Amino acid sequence: MPGDPLRPLKVLLADSDPDRAAILEQRLGEIGDAIILRVPAGRNLIGAVPELAPDVIIVDMARPDRDGLDDLRRAGAANPRPVVMFVDRDDRTFMEEAIAAGVSSYNVVGAAFPDVKPIVMAAVAIFRKHQQVADDLTRARATLLERDNINRAKSMLMRQRNIDEPQAYRWLRRRAMNESRRIGDVAAELLASEGKAPE
């Protein structure tokens, strides 16, 4: 019976990232009386919804099959419990943060949800954290890559022009300043023009 206060909330977690899903599952399990369900391997989200009959769906927005949720939204013979996106109309910032973090949640109409906001908030926090870690990693990789390209471009210049390392670095820096570009970009371009693939 949907909305029964004594019945635990059934939360379907549809996240394509296995690490994040594991953290989320654990965290959501701690929040309250909730049963966390996952989309079975090899099944798509749309097929899983009528089968598992969740009260709430927490969905990773990167999933292309989220488009099918609009189909389930319509009350129909195949699925008498349409879903609607959870929207907190009083808290626009929160909704924007959720969408920016790439997480969305759907309520299955017909159930009352006193507990849904803490669950969505926890999901948003985990998605944001995950995104931040991913961004940091991308940035760190880019910095390493740039450093490597600069070193390789310096070696190339030293060999070609018979100059020392400080001179090679000054050459790159001058060119970057003249063209208002980053040294890393100048180095990558130089390597590419010499047929050496920048990494």
Add this chain to the structure above:
Amino acid sequence: MTSRSVFHIGLLRLTDAAPLIIARELGCFAAENVDVSLSVEPSWANIADKLSFGLLDGAMLLPPLALALHLGLSGGGGPEPIVVPAALSLNGNTVTLAERWAGAILGSGIRMPAIETARRFRSLIRERAEKPVLAVVHTFSTHNFLLRYWLAAGGVDPDREVTFTVVPPAQTADALAAGKIDGFCAGAPWGAVAARAGIGRTVATSSAIWNHGTEKVFAVRRRIADEEPGRLQAALRAVLRAAAYCDDSANAAAVAEILAQERYLGLPPEIIRTSLPGATPDGDADVSVFLANAATFPWLSHAEWYLGQMRRWGYLDGAADIASESAIFRPDLYARAAISLGLPVPAGPRKNEGRHTAAWQLPASPLPIAMGPDQFMDGVCHDFVPFD
């Protein structure tokens, strides 16, 4: 959330995203001093939610989805209303069936009218006593309504004799190969992808179901139109210039190369070219129109045709006032941009659909626009103005 200095535009991995991608890649936005960031989104739902919560300023959108978002039938229910100041393309979809069905319908491969393939499909369904599963990319997609039109015109009841399901466009060919679906209606290049893989064949195209119907539109947050009209006009001019470039068949190879990049479609350019202007129709793809035929004009009659189809199939309340709900389409915003570029502007916001079986001249200012046929597969006329 969005920075005022950057115009955030969302799109999907589809060939008819070409005008937006080209506007960015060939510097049309830059020439208008509009700093644009393009994001390739995984789903239409993402585009709808991000527009309605202001995380996107504009996006390519399906006309029925733009209308559903406006009517509160779809999307995140965010606070930002949208308007449609331009259309992006006409035609471009295919109804592609698994070989098991397509083989029996098409036989040796002689092309036949859409009404004939639909009737043969009906006979097969009854003969085999099966309920085929057909996929569309979204409930509020042009594909859903074009496929329903094709089925119904051939005598198939879309609500009883087939099962509709939703499959993302990029997964349609795989779903067909795995036997999870019997067919799909999707935009280019997915019909061509399935055909090349030998999984299925196209039995109808959108131009054969409704010739020169609007396929994708450019939607923006209404707040931008109201508060930053100059910036919207600049973005619209860039999109219209890019549309002209995309519509020139001489540029098809260059457009295909750009779209083929991993960060956009990530597919071989020769498959993308099968639906770009100048392509020889090969039966498995439908060629998109980007500028000719008043393709970029946001016709109220096109919005109203889709609203009518939404009502026909029970998605829209009978009491909804179609003529006022179509008002999110904004020919007035289009006209300003078109006039400043010297492009002709149609004399009225509506035209009758389905009355022209041959080339005709559309009254427009300063000069009439050469139009192609606009008939429907069943010959029915859908009238929106008293005289035409």
